[in-house]
Amino acid sequence: MPRRPGMSVRLKLTLSYAGFLMVAGALMLAAAWLTGQDRQSVLVRYIPERVISMFGALVPGNHAFLLRAFAPAAAVAQVCLLAFGLVGGWFLAGRMLAPLTRITEATRIAGTGSLSHRIDLPGRRDEFRELADAFDAMLARLEAHVAEQQRFAANASHELRTPLAITQALLEVARKDPDRDAGELVDRLHAVNVRAIDLTEALLLLSRTDQRSFVPEQVDLSLMVEEATETLLPLAEKQGVTLETSCEAAPAVGSPALLLQLTTNLVHNAIIHNLREHGRVWVTTRVRPTDVVLMVENTGERLDPALVSTLTEPFLRGTERTRTDHAGVGLGLAIVERIAEAHDGTLTLAPREDGGLRVAVRLPRARPVG
Structure with missing residues (x-):
């Protein structure tokens, strides 16, 4: 002013x-x-x-x-x-x-x-030094956030360019070989187009989550689990994965659509990143005094904790444990983390001792109505 x-x-x-x-x-x-x-x-x-x-x-x-x-x-x-x-x-x-x-x-x-400059004010703690330390911490967060956004933009550009490049290559081949089977070409173009649409929708969902553009409502996470597992049951059967649920009413406050997306992403990841035979997925909800917990565990290969700590990075799929089918666009856990943060919750990833992954989402518990 x-x-x-x-x-x-x-x-x-x-x-x-x-x-x-x-x-x-x-x-x-x-x-x-x-x-x-x-x-x-x-x-x-x-x-x-x-x-x-x-x-x-x-x-x-x-x-x-x-x-x-x-x-x-x-x-x-x-x-x-x-x-x-x-x-x-x-x-x-x-x-x-x-x-x-x-x-x-x-x-x-x-x-x-x-944003790399720091004050680093020496001396014992006083009001000025507390202000300087708070400013340095803010600069560090801003620098990390900007770096993350730059990586995200670069990865998103690469991911969006890939289906376009594949489409162009397929069309070039078809133009040079008019006698090529048109049905096969259409099928491959359809698969590439579906992947591009899925990626675009995931990016839009991620942007919507960051803006917190939703009206909070009371949501029961156990109902979200029921709907997500029912939707993904055919995929689980196709992959040879057994789904087990043990849920109690877990009232939270937030967007039903986003929390359903969160649950669906977790269960989908647990099914896809699993053993090739006789895999299992356990989904539970629990209520604690101040929060509710959604826990999703799956069987699989033993995971390096260093790898687990990076799985929420956008477009990182953990390729050594990902199947070639239904691999997704690499935004599943990134979207889960953003949705949890938008609901003032937390996402925790930990490798299981017997192999596989344990994912826990903690959200504030809704107050009883009346």
């Missing part, structure tokens, strides 16, 4: 220090003056005797001395106090505001787009 020019904070502090010294000096001189007054004077009549005696002991003398000698000396002392207050105040204000200058400079650098 536009502001009119004003005094700097350093000048304000300097004047404040000097003013304080002047007031303190004036009070001291007034006290000395009172001690030299006649005890019956109107100026001191209502001042307690103990106070007058105390000042009198500190500054002995009489009224004539004050008029002839003390008053000029007091004026000189006040002038000296003013000069000392201005010089000392300017110096002290500069020392005190030095950290603020570094913070301002870091803000200007960040405003140019450079």
